[in-house]
Amino acid sequence: MKNPDDFRALKRYGQNFLIDKNILRLIISKAELKISDTVLEIGAGHGILTRALLENGVNFLHAVELDTRLENELLKIQDRYNNFKIHFDDAVKFDYENLKPFPNKIIANIPYNITTPLIWHLLEYAEHGFNYQLYMLQKEAAERLTAKPKTKARYPLGITIEIMGSAKIIHDVPPECFRPVPKVQSAITEIRLDKNLTLVKNPLWSKLLHTGFQHRRKNILNNLRGFMNIDENLLLSASIQPNARAEELTSEQWIKLFNFIADK
Secondary structure (H helix, E strand, C coil): CCCHHHCCCCHHHCCCEECCHHHHHHHHHHHCCCCCCEEEEECCCCCHHHHHHHHCCCCEEEEEECCHHHHHHHHHHHHHCCCEEEEECCCCCCCHHHCCCCCCEEEEECCHHHHHHHHHHHHCCHHHCCCEEEEEEEHHHHHHHCCCCCCCCCCHHHHHHHHHEEEEEEEEECHHHEECCCCCCEEEEEEEECCCCCHHHCHHHHHHHHHHCCCCCCCHHHHHCCHHHCCHHHHHHCCCCCCCCHHHCCHHHHHHHHHHHHCC
């Protein structure tokens, strides 16, 4: 394996390679890997997490990596393990439905510049088995995913995960655990999905949330006025005060409003 210090990370890929073995062991421990697990890794990099996953014994490991400069390193791992497949592709656009065997766990050090679009995309496959997800995220992104109602960090993806299951921060990770050293704090974040698994596949859901949040200083009625004929009476029927702001709404209020307009 090449030394990450000797590898020129590309800013456009958001590359920060994990080098701390204690954090690596924590990730493996938290994942509670079983021999029956099929795992998906996003951003295999130099293969430090890849090797750890394979050495701990899993049924199969898929990894998606965009940077083809890492091809030689990752293909050597693939040659060594017959239960590992590397896919060189863009994880945000990749069609995961055809992975065989299909993963039941995602364990990944996500490039921070694609966190939100990538997780949105992965949620589309929740009904196929992406029910457990363990990510290394920028701490600010982790805090948004786990934000409660009436907090400024509340945003559409976090609400969606709350409706589909739960998210929690497991452990903070300092910048020194990566190469190159990022300018931000990181956090290991766990997502479990166990309900409403087809929600994200309905484009109306994303449109509703993003329209509701388009101007944070405006109340929910002003943001949603005219969208799917939403008016004050419809909001009140969903137990929503028209002068409330989007971040103040509970997940129950959002799903109730969604069901009202989806039934029209």
